[in-house]
Amino acid sequence: MDPSTTVIAGKSSLRNLLSVNDLGADGLHEMMRITDFFAEVSARPIPKVPVLRGKTIACAFFENSTRTRLSFEAAAKRLSADTMSFGVSGSSISKGESFKDTIMTIDSLGADAIVVRHPSAGAANQVARWVSKPVVNAGDGSHEHPTQALLDCYTIREALKEKSLSGLRIAVVGDLSHSRVARSNVLAMSAMGAVVTLVAPRTLWPASLDGWPVHEITCDLDPILAHTDLVYLLRLQVERGAGGLLPSLREYTATYGLTARRAAMMPKGALVMHPGPVNRGVEMSSEVAEMPTTLVGHQVANGVLVRMAVLYYLLAGPEGVDAMDVSRDASVLSDAESASLVALDG
């Protein structure tokens, strides 16, 4: 038995998944490893396991996102959990119920974990302060979207058939300052060993690079393409074109759109990713969207798998159990004891 692949005793605790930073490099690799198990589960004739039977997962979506919500619900159901869903339309939010009241209601309805999506940064952090259940951030303002980063990294790992992204040269291109996807992905990619370059016009740069573990930031896409193994294109909210941040959509596309000409400048086999939905002719041309090395569809399928891994890990993995205070003495264990424990815990 390989000790490195067994019980993750004494790891820093993961009560919630609010930021990619909650996982760290080890946690990311562990999450990838668990996702592999769920990839196998999903390939079975009956792609469902009873591991979260009796648990209820609440999806509290204060911002519309059908795709992400369906993905979390599918993940919960494949783990045999029940789901409660809450969306902004048809909810009491429009009737003036406060954010906190809504969360407390979901809490008292017996949710075992709460998945939160909200247009305000930090909303999931606030929820985690109010309830004692695990909280998963499904996107908060322009802060983070950790499960998107997990699924993107899983997709890259799968495409490369590698376990880590060590040394992979990634360019993240587009609206960096308003993108939770960019932030979470940069954190995750860097933690998994990639060398990340940010590319955007100055008006879309983050205010500071503090907290952005990147190699460099540049305004100029063309010169770096020859040294880039993967281009990650961020979705440009088309209304930004008129927001004074960009002169025009046309100029953005001319400077940062991934065309066949630009794609040809990349090394052979280099990958292109986009979190979707793609604005064809803006972030990338249709030819690029159709290339076999362009990964958009995979990301959706893998989204369910990584979300299964996250829900499973928080509710049934070491953290779910730690929450029940079974192993409060683990901290007094010496390394030698940990090692023999691993050998015992068959």
Add this chain to the structure above:
Amino acid sequence: MADVLLRGGRVIDSNGERRADVLVAGSKVQAVAEGLSAPTGALVLDVGGCIVSPGLVDLHCHLREPGQEESECVETGTRSAALGGYTAVVAMPNTDPPVDSGSMVRDLAELGRSSLVEMAVAGAITVGRNGSRLAPMAEMASLGVKIFTDDGAGVQDSALMRNAMEYAAGIGVTIAEHAEDASLAAGGQMHEGSWSSRLGLPGSAAVAEEVMVARDLALARLTGARLHLMHLSTAGSIALVRQARMDGIQVTAEVTPHHLSLTDGALASYDPNLKMSPPLRSAEDVNAVRAGVAQSVVDAIATDHAPHPLEAKEVPFADAANGVIGLETALAVALTVLVSGSGPFIADVASGEDACVEGASAALGAPPDGAVGASGLLGIQELLALMSWKPARIACLDHSQGGPVVPGSQANICVVDLDAAWVVDPDRFASRSRNTPFRGWKLFGKVLHTICNGEPVVLDGEPQR
């Protein structure tokens, strides 16, 4: 009203410090000397070791009445002020409706009857505070208004601001500015910088404040108006004011206790009780503001007491109201941060349990090495000047407020136990609101007694009405 004898205190006022008993009779100070004997029936307060100071004067508080009585009213706000050692406050005009006419000023004066301390009213610069047309400033001035401001927002139209200053200079009143360029600050939830970049909250850059400070200083130079800059928060603003002083521009400036004690790193908790305008700034800014205080660039510490009900703060950060309350903590925060020398006190911060480590340490507000220290920056007398007699002069309240404690002066006095340590518990505030950023902080310096026009409105930390 019984006479009051304060026995054994250290009297500190603009004349300096001396050990003396203070006898208050009626609304005046009757005697200041050692070994005074108590007249029959007098209330004798043993204030041995405590500071006896002119009452504090707050240039900037929001009492919310009329219109937002769910957050505060004149009675609760001024009770809160009295507990904080204040004997006078300037109420901001951004009520609902705003104070932009003579009749509103009269209404406010009527409401002021329930006040525990002296309440001065500031008037709006523009009608409805909407920045398009000058309010009847002369009419309001004739009813005693000395300060005009559209606080809550700056006057965006530069030509209008020039006119306001010309007009104000003509009638001898002060223009007070909430310096914030609305277009630069648009959408900002916190200070733009390292932390906004980490936290994904839209930033409001320091320049949004600084361009307006620069504009207003230029207009003040042109018009000769008296300009008061409110709640300055950036290093650039302090530098601009320092230069303007040297250039002889008539400008005064205030800063708030929270901008002296907290940095934007505290926002790592996403606690809406840390959301205000101007936002908490970087450590460099905090140090510059502290230096401005130490070097007399800053004339006053004002609370910007901005009460909000729970439902305006228990919401997602982006939806939360701007502002924090401060009347009951201002003196202790200032004493602790600027005077006491107990720098690491902020390690007791209870805010932001889930803040990351860096966030927590940034919340300490303890400046990095080589920066202006948190300790011993000011003497106690200098601090009281910033909170009592200097703001009294800016508000033109110096006929009754902030004057030296001498026989014949108006009896507006506060007594402070410098050694008392206490933990901030908002649930015990007299304010109707709880939105303090200092919950759980251990502070030094407690207001024991407040005497307002001879009446002991606070005794042993308890309001008397």
Add this chain to the structure above:
Amino acid sequence: MAERERRLVPRGRGVFVPRSQVMSASDVRRALVRMAHEVVERNHGVSELVLVGLQTGGVPLAEQMVAVLEEMEQEPVPLGTLDVAFYRDDVGIRPVVPQAPTSMPCDLAGRSVVLVDDVLFTGRTIRAALNALGDYGRPRAVQLAVVVDRGHRELPIRPDFVGKNLPTRRDEMVDVSEDGVTLGDVVIR
């Protein structure tokens, strides 16, 4: 060692101290060969047979048994591996993290499956494995081969092929490795 009873080992406190060897490496080998013969006898050959080793302790044993069967019958025998973490009934009581891959070589419908594990104890792992197998189709039959049956069943489960019946105390531990089978104690620190 999938069937080693975890409940005895408070996480982070138990240490295994070996006491006596009950089977040598070659004893285990001989037992596997004998069980392989029994499997062939019971199933009239190896066609339509699938061996599934339980992760992690049962997998090397299943691999050895497949090698024996293929040599005996000169016919390929599909081998699967199964991690039952997602089917355990102690989710939420102790950490349940899958440790090694699950893979099924073929559709199980209509086939006879021989589950292979090292130690049979309470029967709960086998119960979980039976549930898991159901998600891969409907086997014609499921049989169970274990190297050691140490008793103390908590469910109505019995093995079809046993290497050695080993009476134990409930609080003892049975360790199966390449070196053989060792009996020992869990010392709680």
